[in-house]
Amino acid sequence: MSHATESAPHAHPEAAGDQHAAAHEPRDSTPSTKRARERRAIVVGASSGIGEALVRQLCAEGVDVVALARRRERLEELALSCGGSAGRVIPCAHDVSDFAAVPQLFEALVRELGGLDLFVFASGLMTEVGPNEFDTAKDLEMLAVNLGGCVAWTNEVAKLFRTQRSGVIVGISSIAGERGRKGNPVYGTSKAAMNHYLEALRNRLADFDVHVCTIKPGFVETAMLAAARAQGRSIKGAITPEAAAKSILRAARARRNEVFVPFKWTLVAAVIRNIPSFLFKGMNI
Amino acid sequence: MQNFAVRQRGDVASSFEYVEGWGMAIGAHARVLRPRSTEEILRAFELARRDGVSLALRGGGNSYGDASVNERGYVLDISRMDRVLAFDRESGVVVAEPGVTIEKLWKTILPHGFWPRVVSGTMFPTLAGALAANIHGKNNFAVGTIGDACREFDIVLPTGELRTCSRERNADLFHAAIGGFGLLGCFSRIVLETKHIYSGNVRVRGISTRNLREMMQYFEANKTRADYLVGWIDCFPGGDDSGRGLIHDAEYLKPGEDAHPEDTLRIAHQELPANIMGLFPKSQVWRILSLFNTDLGMRSINAAKYVAGMLEGLGEPYLQSHAGFSFLLDYVPNWKWAYGRQRVDRGLIQYQPFVPDAVAHEVHTELLARCRKVGQVPYLGVFKRHRPDPFWLTHAVDGWSFALDFKVTPTRRAQLWKLCDELTEVVIAAGGRFYFAKDAVVAAEDTARFLPHDKLAAFAKLKRACDPETLLDGNLYRRAFRDWLVAS
Numbered sequence: 046m047s048h049a050t051e052s053a054p055h056a057h058p059e060a061a062g063d064q065h066a067a068a069h070e071p072r073d074s075t076p077s078t079k080r081a082r083e084r085r086a087i088v089v090g091a092s093s094g095i096g097e098a099l100v101r102q103l104c105a106e107g108v109d110v111v112a113l114a115r116r117r118e119r120l121e122e123l124a125l126s127c128g129g130s131a132g133r134v135i136p137c138a139h140d141v142s143d144f145a146a147v148p149q150l151f152e153a154l155v156r157e158l159g160g161l162d163l164f165v166f167a168s169g170l171m172t173e174v175g176p177n178e179f180d181t182a183k184d185l186e187m188l189a190v191n192l193g194g195c196v197a198w199t200n201e202v203a204k205l206f207r208t209q210r211s212g213v214i215v216g217i218s219s220i221a222g223e224r225g226r227k228g229n230p231v232y233g234t235s236k237a238a239m240n241h242y243l244e245a246l247r248n249r250l251a252d253f254d255v256h257v258c259t260i261k262p263g264f265v266e267t268a269m270l271a272a273a274r275a276q277g278r279s280i281k282g283a284i285t286p287e288a289a290a291k292s293i294l295r296a297a298r299a300r301r302n303e304v305f306v307p308f309k310w311t312l313v314a315a316v317i318r319n320i321p322s323f324l325f326k327g328m329n330i
Numbered sequence: 331m332q333n334f335a336v337r338q339r340g341d342v343a344s345s346f347e348y349v350e351g352w353g354m355a356i357g358a359h360a361r362v363l364r365p366r367s368t369e370e371i372l373r374a375f376e377l378a379r380r381d382g383v384s385l386a387l388r389g390g391g392n393s394y395g396d397a398s399v400n401e402r403g404y405v406l407d408i409s410r411m412d413r414v415l416a417f418d419r420e421s422g423v424v425v426a427e428p429g430v431t432i433e434k435l436w437k438t439i440l441p442h443g444f445w446p447r448v449v450s451g452t453m454f455p456t457l458a459g460a461l462a463a464n465i466h467g468k469n470n471f472a473v474g475t476i477g478d479a480c481r482e483f484d485i486v487l488p489t490g491e492l493r494t495c496s497r498e499r500n501a502d503l504f505h506a507a508i509g510g511f512g513l514l515g516c517f518s519r520i521v522l523e524t525k526h527i528y529s530g531n532v533r534v535r536g537i538s539t540r541n542l543r544e545m546m547q548y549f550e551a552n553k554t555r556a557d558y559l560v561g562w563i564d565c566f567p568g569g570d571d572s573g574r575g576l577i578h579d580a581e582y583l584k585p586g587e588d589a590h591p592e593d594t595l596r597i598a599h600q601e602l603p604a605n606i607m608g609l610f611p612k613s614q615v616w617r618i619l620s621l622f623n624t625d626l627g628m629r630s631i632n633a634a635k636y637v638a639g640m641l642e643g644l645g646e647p648y649l650q651s652h653a654g655f656s657f658l659l660d661y662v663p664n665w666k667w668a669y670g671r672q673r674v675d676r677g678l679i680q681y682q683p684f685v686p687d688a689v690a691h692e693v694h695t696e697l698l699a700r701c702r703k704v705g706q707v708p709y710l711g712v713f714k715r716h717r718p719d720p721f722w723l724t725h726a727v728d729g730w731s732f733a734l735d736f737k738v739t740p741t742r743r744a745q746l747w748k749l750c751d752e753l754t755e756v757v758i759a760a761g762g763r764f765y766f767a768k769d770a771v772v773a774a775e776d777t778a779r780f781l782p783h784d785k786l787a788a789f790a791k792l793k794r795a796c797d798p799e800t801l802l803d804g805n806l807y808r809r810a811f812r813d814w815l816v817a818s
Contacts, residue, residue, distance in 0.1 A: 152346040152361060160359070201346065205359075209348035210671050252613070254671055 082298075083162035083213065087111040087154060089141060089198055090168030092119035094267030095217055098290035099165055100127070100134060107131035111154045114168070115140050141168045141194030142186075151201040163297070164202040166195045167217040171269050173276060174229045184231035191235035196242060203246055206255040214250075214257045215297045216243045220305065222261065223314050226330060236261075240303075247302060258296055259303045263310035265289045342370045342377065349405050353394040354666060354677030355738040356770055356805065358401030362388075364410045368518045371486045374406045375516075378801060386804025387512030389459020390431060392452055394680045395770030396805035397463065397511055403803070406516065408458045414438050415519070422524040423481065428458030428517040435522075436653065437597050444524040445652055447479035452659040458517040463767035464509035464721050467656070468560040468580075471553050471715035475726060476522075477508035478719055484519040488801040492518065506792050509721040511766055513807055514796045529583035530594030531649040532558070538636075538643035542573030542713075546691060546730070549577070549715050557581050558655070561713035562639070564632040565734065568702055572695065575713065576639030580655055600653035602661060612663055619668035623737065628709040675740045681708075681750055682733040682768040683757040684716060690730040693760045697732065697753050706742065706749055708734035722785040725765035733768065747771055766806055774813035790818040 086103050090096040092114035100112045104127045112120050112134050120136035127134045135157060139150060155161045170190040172183045199214060206212030221229070222236030240259055247257035264270060264283035274280055289306050296304040305311040317330070343364045350357025363374040363385075378385040386400035388407045398405065411429040418424075422444040424435065433453035435446055448460075448467045455465065461483065466475045473479070482496040485507055493515075495504035507514045539545040545561045553559060556579045563575035588594055605611055622631050659665075670676035685693045694713075701707050712733040716726045725731075736746055750771040757764070763780045764772050778786060793800075793815055803812075 148345065155346065155359065204345045204347055208350075209357075209359075 082106075083108055085109050085158040085161050086163035086165065087113060087158075087161060087202075088165045088167060089113045089194070090166065090217070091123065092116045094167070094269065095262065095265060095286050095289050095293070096165070096167035097123060098286035099167065099293065101130075102287070102290045102294060103163075104130040104132035104134050108163070109133040109135070109158055111135045111137055111158060113137045113139050113154075141198065142189040144193060144197040147197045148201055151198070151205075155205065161202070161205060161212065163213050163215070164199070164206075165215040165217065165293075166198055168194050169217065169219070169269065171229065171232045171272070173272065174231075176227070187231050188235050191232070192238050192242075195239050199242075199246065203250060203255070207250055207253045210253045210255070212255050213297050213300075214243070214246065214255070215260060215293065216257070217260050217262065217293070218243070220261050220263045220310055220314060224317055224320075224325065244303075256297075256300045258301055260293050260296065260306055261303065261310065261314070262289055262306045263313065265306070342374050343410070349388070349391070349399055351395045351397070351399055351770065352392045352666070353679050353738070353770065354669070354671075355675065355679055355743075356396045356399055358399055358805070360386075360400050360403070360405045362405045362407050364407045366410045368484075368486060368492065371406070371516050371518060372490060374404070375486075375488055375490070375801060378404050379799070384803035385801055386807075387458070387462065387516055387802065389429070389456035389462070390454045392450070392455045392459065393463060393767045394678070395766070395768065396809060397766055398459070398804065399806075400804035402808075405804070408516065409456055411518070412456075417442070422526055424522045424524060426457055426520050426522070428520055429456045430520075431456050432460065435524075436600075439524055440530065440597060440600065440652070441595055443527055443591070443595060445527045447473055447523060447525045448476040449656050450659075451657060453653070453657045454660070457520045457522065458512075461508050461517060461520060462510060462512045463765075464719070464724055464726075465767065466714075466716065466726065468558040468578075468714065470726065471549075471559065471717050472557060474717060474719045475509075475721070475724070477505075477721045477724075479523050480508060480520065481523055482521040483507070483517050485515040486518050487515040488797040488799065502788070502792060503796070505720055506722045506789055509723045509725075510789070511723075511806060512804075513793060513802050513811065515802070527582055527595075527652070528585045529588030529591050530596065530599050530651055531588060532580040532582060532652060532655050533647050534650045534655060535579045535647040536639060536642035536645070537577040537579060538575075538640040539577060540574050541571065542575075542691060542695060545573065545575055545577060545713060548579075552579060553715060555581070559715060562635070563711035563713055563732070564636045565698055565701065565708045565711040566629045566632050568699070572698060574636055575711070576636070576642065578655075580650075594651070600651045602654065602657070612661075615662045616664050616667040619662065619665055620670075623668045623670075623709070625705075625707065629707075632709075669737055670739065675738065675743060677738050678709075678735050679738055679746070679750075679770045680733055680735050680768040681753065681771065682731055682765050683753065683762045684725050684727045684729060684731040684765065685757060685760055685762040686727050686729040688729075689760045693756060693762065694730065694732045696756055697734075700753060700756070701734070701749065704745065704749055706736060706746055708736055710735040722789050723781060725763050727761075727763055729762075731765075766810065769810070772810055774810050777810045778814040778817075786814060787818045790815045 086108050088096050088100050088110055091100045091112035100110050103110045109132045112123055114120055117138035124134040124136045168190055170187050172187055202214055216239055218239045219236040221233045222240050226233055243257050243259045264280055266283045266285050270283055284307050292306045305314055344361055347362050348357055349360045365371045365374050383403035385404050385406055386398055388398035388405050391398055408429040411427040413427045414430055416425040419442050432449050432455055450465045460476050464475045464477045484494050486492055493500050537548055549559050558580040561575050561577045563573055669678045714731050716731055718728050719726050754776055758779050
């Protein structure tokens with residue numbers, strides 16, 4: 046576990062070295078070219094699926110990554126399997142719906158990394174909801190993780206990125222946020238709300254050179270998809286998490302605003318968005 | 331079920347941010363605590379103590395250098411304590427919380443015919459920051475610093491005591507904390523005197539001057555009449571044109587001179603427009619300025635401004651709103667971004683020596699020549715007249731200051747700091763001083779040379795009494811104070 050104690054703020058000034066150096070050589074030497082490749086990242090929701098693939102790809106490229114999720118063992122396996130990579134993987138077990146813990150944990154992690162250039166929120170919970178089920182407890186749990194967790198983390202990141210006038214925020218939303226479908230009303234709601242929140246942040250932070258990228262995946266071979274298949278849904282044409290991660294990093298680095306992954310979903314979404322309600326009511330999509 | 335409450339009652343609001351000086355060239359990540367009451371100031375002290383880190387105090391974050399930066403601990407940002415507690419419409423005396431900005435102050439008092447006695451070139455500093463830095467304005471030669479306009483304040487000491495200070499009560503702490511850069515305690519209430527005015531406008535004259543000598547002669551000849559005097563200097567040309575510039579001379583209007591003071595004293599009359607020619611948003615102007623932010627570009631802009639100043643000098647005096655005249659730095663929002671927004675090692679520093687009258691011309695001319703010689707010409711130079719004041723660590727002398735804005739880039743940085751060290755030698759040898767709201771470069775041994783020894787010893791003694799464990803300790807303290815404070 047890397048947060049909390051050993052990465053707490055610096056000890057009392059007497060413990061540290063030359064003062065005057067501060068003016069001459071700042072310790073944190075971010076490359077001065079604009080849009081430099083990121084060196085330090087946090088991925089929330091890193092124990093499987095897209096988050097895990099992003100961690101693997103980033104650390105292979107030499108980025109130091111904090112991999113954060115609930116399941117400690119999964120994270121430790123991930124860190125172990127990335128052992129030979131150019132970048133470090135720092136596992137951190139945390140439940141994103143533990144909002145009150147976020148500010149301190151975030152500070153400790155950024156200090157551990159020595160700064161932050163990229164933040165990815167990839168946590169997502171899709172609970173199975175029956176066609177006639179209206180279960181508030183299930184729904185609020187999804188909102189807590191997908192939306193509450195996203196807001197709790199990304200707000201902290203936004204405060205840091207705004208004041209340092211650099212950084213990229215990536216939110217992994219979903220195609221499910223495009224229309225209010227019958228299937229899982231609150232999952233879709235959480236993603237639609239996330240899209241709205243991320244767009245607002247993008248506009249707020251634009252003047253500070255901070256970019257917010259909303260990713261809307263279609264079908265990706267993840268645990269979420271496996272669960273949907275287990276319910277008997279037939280899903281074809283899904284891409285691997287690795288392919289998704291590649292597209293996502295490309296989109297984030299190109300400072301794209303909203304991107305469907307894979308690309309074909311851009312067209313699907315355009316169609317779905319434009320189906321009139323009187324028809325949509327009768328459809329089973 | 332989830333509990334969406336993330337903050338407990340009584341917690342001091344805090345967040346983890348990048349905290350930088352206004353000039354952007356110096357900054358660090360830090361936890362920022364934002365108290366909303368005197369009790370929360372105490373709690374912020376306790377938090378830093380509990381976590382074993384130091385605390386730097388911050389107001390609006392308008393000091394150019396490291397005055398409110400702390401790369402080894404927390405930062406206490408006072409800006410949430412921003413209520414005006416009382417305003418006496420007869421006497422103009424204001425009682426305010428420490429986080430009230432100069433903007434909020436003037437907007438509160440102007441409609442009643444008052445204006446702050448002292449304002450900085452920007453309206454965004456807080457009163458606490460303004461007092462801690464003992465700021466001055468373009469009328470320093472006439473009315474002194476903001477400390478001279480302060481009647482009383484309350485200060486929370488790291489020991490947990492609350493002291494009320496004035497010229498009569500706790501006079502030592504009064505004269506040490508004003509200009510003490512937050513090293514003794516945190517202001518929690520401030521009582522200021524303000525000035526009665528009879529119009530929302532001032533009468534302004536532009537006077538073009540061919541060199542520094544001419545500018546100084548004008549100041550001397552007019553300083554008993556004028557209420558405000560400020561000189562802009564084009565730092566690029568050498569030889570006969572060295573120190574050429576433009577003076578702005580302003581006077582308050584006398585009773586009756588403004589036929590409709592009720593109109594000009596409206597806040598709407600004072601506001602700086604948000605758009606240029608009603609169209610182009612000013613918030614984007616820095617992007618255009620950044621195209622000129624090179625030696626060649628700034629040489630051209632300075633030359634163009636000089637020519638415009640010559641034309642202005644031929645014209646008649648004109649009326650300008652108080653805010654329009656006072657807050658030149660706020661005309662183009664975030665103009666500093668033209669110096670490069672990329673964090674770390676970029677931005678600007680301001681170097682502002684204060685030099686005694688007798689040698690001011692010689693010294694300031696020498697400074698400019700040295701800058702030109704090494705090819706680090708300030709992009710902006712501002713010249714002002716000052717008078718002494720009774721505050722222990724004051725920058726003010728009976729003399730002249732020359733504020734020089736230098737561009738900082740990774741390649742220029744080392745040479746620039748070396749240049750400043752050389753300039754500092756010249757200034758200190760001449761009996762000059764520096765101002766920590768601007769300064770980013772002076773070392774502790776230099777501080778001990780330019781400030782009077784008796785005042786330094788007294789300040790050190792007071793620091794030990796008010797803050798025995800050195801809780802209040804940011805980058806500025808470590809750079810420019812600690813060594814002599816510990817030694818004395």
